[in-house]
Amino acid sequence: MKVIGVTGLPGSGKSVVSRVAKNLKIPVVRMGDVIRNEAKKRNLTSGEMAVKLREEYGEFVVAERCVSTVKRLDKNRKKAKDKGSNSRPRIYMIEGIRSPYEVEIFEKNFRDFKVIAVHSTPKTRFKRVQKRNRADDSGKVSEFQRRDKRELKFGIGDVIATADYMVVNEGPAKKLKSVVRGILKNEMQNDSQS
Template identity: 30%
Template sequence: MPRLIVCLTGMPGAGKSTIAAGLQKKGFESFNMGDAVRAEARRRSMEPTGQNLGRLMLELREKNGPGAVADLIKDQIMQSKSDVVVIDGVRSNAEIDVLKKITQVKLLAIHASTDTRYSFLSVRGRSDDPADRRMFDERDGREIGVGISASIALADETISNNNFTIEQLVNTAYEIILKWLK
């Protein structure tokens, strides 16, 4: 079981998945909350569009409580052999509360401007990435609606990702985690 769970939070396109991938290369195990929803969509034979995944996320929370998405990955985390597990895409304090029942949790918020995030998402290529600015704004509204603003506000540390290279972004997160492990 891990010693520390590092929850990455931030609006879509802020750089959470980039950090998680970079931290995996440094030896940490990583789980993506969105992947858990996408897996549930596959199980239900749903097309993984942004609209479908958003609806499914809201349905899971309504049916199973606001920490429902964290519950989907809880067993995987507890089976991890890594000292540090990185959770990509925490969206609410209820999800953080689910994870705190496993072990120590630290919250790292990633911030990027709206234009920076939109430009990142425009080239990322996930099935649920917004096709235009209207869909981008709708997704932001949905994320705010499930409580992401509160998790960002309560972060233990925040990284501003407007002018970093990928290497700088990952190394900044890595240094913060090393400090937390001391």
């Protein structure tokens, strides 16, 4: 089994990377979904919940929950294969890595874990965040900057700096998709040879 993580600041293009993976039949586990689901249960914002979860359960909590999800998906894939159904790839993606602690957990659980970092300028990312208008996004520059600072406190800068792949996303989405498709196909090919 191969697991590839995706990191990047808000609005950098992580979800585009995930869509490319899904088109290649690679299951995607979103770390943000863990936080959003818990925030909904507790009636908190995603930002508040991201901090609170880590305070309550430690730096590894979101990563550990994602590890369990990936292992469950792979177990289900193996069961389906044993029953004669078409085997899906033994490659999975985890979107939204924010800290070196999370990378550490993934590396302990998944041999040959790789990270793709998506980078865009703050100006480009802010425009995207405004355009997508997700519930945890803000149209205010000050809120956007505050969110970046929170993410940087988690250690996302270190994750980006040490990523296996760095993809700059300043042009059309088509260009990003093409680059990411190449990376993922290469990783899939490498996995099938091992």
